[in-house]
Amino acid sequence: MSQPTRGYRVFQGVNGVVLTLVVLVTLYPFVNIIARSFSGEGHIRAGEVALWPKGFNLTTYRIVFQDSMFWRNYGNTVFYTVVSTVIAMVLTTCYAYVLSKRDLKGRGLLVGVAVFTMFFTGGLIPNYVLVTSLGLKNSVWAIALPNAISVFNLLVMKAFFESLPVELEEAAEIDGLSTYGILLRIVLPLSKAVIATMVLFYSVSFWNSWFSAYLYMDRTELMPVTVYLRNLIAGATTGGNAGAATEQLSQVGANIQAVTIVLTSLPILCVYPFVQRFFVSGVMLGAVKG
Amino acid sequence: MSTSTTSAPPPDTQDPAAKTPRRSPLPVVRRGWRRAWRRDWQLYSLAVLPLLFFLVFRYLPMLGNVIAFRRFEPGGSILGEQWVGLRYVRMFLTDPTFWQVFRNTLWLGGLTLLFCFPLPLVLALLLNEVRRRSLRRFVQSVSYLPHFLSIVIVAGITLQMLATDGPVNHALGLLGHDPVRFIQEPGWFRTVYVGSEIWQTAGWGTILYLAALTTIDEDLYEAARIDGASRWRQIWHVTLPGIRPTMITLLILNIGTFMAVGFEKVLLLYNPLTYPTADVVSTYLYRAGVESNSFSYAAAIGLFEAIIGLVLIMSANQLSRRTVGTSLW
Numbered sequence: 101m102s103q104p105t106r107g108y109r110v111f112q113g114v115n116g117v118v119l120t121l122v123v124l125v126t127l128y129p130f131v132n133i134i135a136r137s138f139s140g141e142g143h144i145r146a147g148e149v150a151l152w153p154k155g156f157n158l159t160t161y162r163i164v165f166q167d168s169m170f171w172r173n174y175g176n177t178v179f180y181t182v183v184s185t186v187i188a189m190v191l192t193t194c195y196a197y198v199l200s201k202r203d204l205k206g207r208g209l210l211v212g213v214a215v216f217t218m219f220f221t222g223g224l225i226p227n228y229v230l231v232t233s234l235g236l237k238n239s240v241w242a243i244a245l246p247n248a249i250s251v252f253n254l255l256v257m258k259a260f261f262e263s264l265p266v267e268l269e270e271a272a273e274i275d276g277l278s279t280y281g282i283l284l285r286i287v288l289p290l291s292k293a294v295i296a297t298m299v300l301f302y303s304v305s306f307w308n309s310w311f312s313a314y315l316y317m318d319r320t321e322l323m324p325v326t327v328y329l330r331n332l333i334a335g336a337t338t339g340g341n342a343g344a345a346t347e348q349l350s351q352v353g354a355n356i357q358a359v360t361i362v363l364t365s366l367p368i369l370c371v372y373p374f375v376q377r378f379f380v381s382g383v384m385l386g387a388v389k390g
Numbered sequence: 391m392s393t394s395t396t397s398a399p400p401p402d403t404q405d406p407a408a409k410t411p412r413r414s415p416l417p418v419v420r421r422g423w424r425r426a427w428r429r430d431w432q433l434y435s436l437a438v439l440p441l442l443f444f445l446v447f448r449y450l451p452m453l454g455n456v457i458a459f460r461r462f463e464p465g466g467s468i469l470g471e472q473w474v475g476l477r478y479v480r481m482f483l484t485d486p487t488f489w490q491v492f493r494n495t496l497w498l499g500g501l502t503l504l505f506c507f508p509l510p511l512v513l514a515l516l517l518n519e520v521r522r523r524s525l526r527r528f529v530q531s532v533s534y535l536p537h538f539l540s541i542v543i544v545a546g547i548t549l550q551m552l553a554t555d556g557p558v559n560h561a562l563g564l565l566g567h568d569p570v571r572f573i574q575e576p577g578w579f580r581t582v583y584v585g586s587e588i589w590q591t592a593g594w595g596t597i598l599y600l601a602a603l604t605t606i607d608e609d610l611y612e613a614a615r616i617d618g619a620s621r622w623r624q625i626w627h628v629t630l631p632g633i634r635p636t637m638i639t640l641l642i643l644n645i646g647t648f649m650a651v652g653f654e655k656v657l658l659l660y661n662p663l664t665y666p667t668a669d670v671v672s673t674y675l676y677r678a679g680v681e682s683n684s685f686s687y688a689a690a691i692g693l694f695e696a697i698i699g700l701v702l703i704m705s706a707n708q709l710s711r712r713t714v715g716t717s718l719w
């Protein structure tokens with residue numbers, strides 16, 4: 101190790117300051133929103149809320165908790181996320197496994213079919229027309245089916261399957277296991293890490309999605325909570341959240357937004373510290389493959 | 391890995407064409423399909439449902455673009471009723487609103503590329519210089535966080551931060567400024583959009599660079615030090631060339647999504663007051679198609695958008711292959 105020069109030490113100091121700023125700028129909005137969600141409306145209006153709640157009260161939380169539509173939409177989000185993730189996992193695993201067989205005839209074509217869709221898509225309108233005419237509107241299928249395979253996830257999973265030792269599968273084949281048997285009894289048990297990563301990738305993206313539901317769901321009671329929140333921040337002028345449009349509500353508008361933001365991101369914020377490492381390794385796995 | 395090629399199953403079932411080093415003459419390949427099917431039909435059967443998915447939900451919509459050249463009526467055939475030629479293309483090319491949203495798209499796309507592409511690289515280089523591992527991990531964890539939130543939440547937070555009674559305006563007030571109506575003024579939209587995009591994506595963008603940085607050989611730094619290279623010159627001559635393939639790949643991908651800039655985010659952040667700067671091609675076609683039911687017209691715009699995107703990504707790819715020898719395919 102050579103001696104750090106003076107210039108380098110100055111750089112280290114500046115670097116520390118810059119990165120501290122990055123952390124502060126990233127975190128401040130969260131802290132502020134949480135503080136706002138517990139604050140009195142008057143203090144928010146006056147712009148007094150920064151890091152700590154002013155005029156602490158739980159009125160807004162009570163209002164949101166009593167809104168049956170909020171809970172209904174929250175439940176929808178859970179339901180849509182689970183169904184969509186299961187479908188996505190089955191389809192992605194099957195295809196990734198097929199693609200991982202290096203000596204399969206026609207493999208290049210099968211890869212091409214998937215990869216081409218990363219660069220050219222049908223576009224919003226044909227998709228909308230398709231989903232509508234298939235009669236998928238107002239059902240979970242409108243969310244789950246059109247997004248059943250993410251090509252990025254597919255490639256990550258394929259890379260993982262390719263890294264498994266071939267000898268194991270060959271031994272299983274000699275012992276008389278069929279392809280399905282090999283996949284279910286040999287490959288999947290060895291792939292817990294990548295399966296966990298994929299479940300996380302898919303479930304977070306379905307939990308966070310809003311546009312499919314916004315596009316294909318007509319009735320408020322079918323909306324996921326993200327659309328509930330979207331309707332709130334759009335000013336709630338369309339009467340999107342019927343039943344709660346009281347005077348009380350309009351008074352605490354800014355507050356309700358803060359509370360809903362906190363409650364909607366809560367599950368993600370809670371699991372984030374635990375799942376973050378999974379995501380990171382998953383993305384790197386995909387990145388190394390290119 | 392060498393294991394996969396050396397230890398093949400019994401030779402009679404092997405298709406020699408699948409292995410690159412020993413390419414066999416054509417006849418063997420021709421006979422291969424039937425044999426491959428007999429041997430691997432179970433594998434192929436696993437591909438049926440996924441292929442059906444790609445066919446129905448990815449390739450059928452590509453075909454569905456023919457409604458850009460046919461009159462479509464809601465409730466009618468999804469491929470339209472009758473041919474109308476380039477009617478809808480001509481329509482949007484003479485539509486002044488289209489050109490306005492086209493300009494807005496170029497602006498937002500250009501600004502996003504200008505700021506959101508290099509910032510993760512800079513951040514990754516700074517992070518890479520941090521010696522304390524725990525500190526580095528902490529900064530990374532925090533900066534990834536916004537990436538995991540729904541875009542609706544990001545938009546909600548952005549609107550709250552920039553509201554007239556929000557923290558930003560409060561800070562401006564302390565400096566003696568009048569409150570700025572960031573959300574309602576067209577002049578502010580681009581700043582607001584790019585700012586929130588940076589907040590959401592810069593940290594996550596570092597991840598691929600950091601992965602690439604770990605693959606650089608330590609010996610190269612050692613050699614550079616012995617040659618008397620300063621820290622700065624080490625970055626310039628060792629680090630940057632080391633992550634160049636990653637940079638190029640990300641740049642190509644960024645250019646490919648240029649036309650589709652932040653559709654969802656714009657949709658969440660804009661309002662009729664800010665349309666003059668905020669409305670982009672994708673939001674315009676969304677309103678024309680889904681809200682006003684002009685499906686054919688919107689499809690024509692969408693097809694135009696997709697083709698530009700494809701051309702952009704292919705030319706970027708070609709260019710980088712010619713100039714630096716890295717490409718996506």
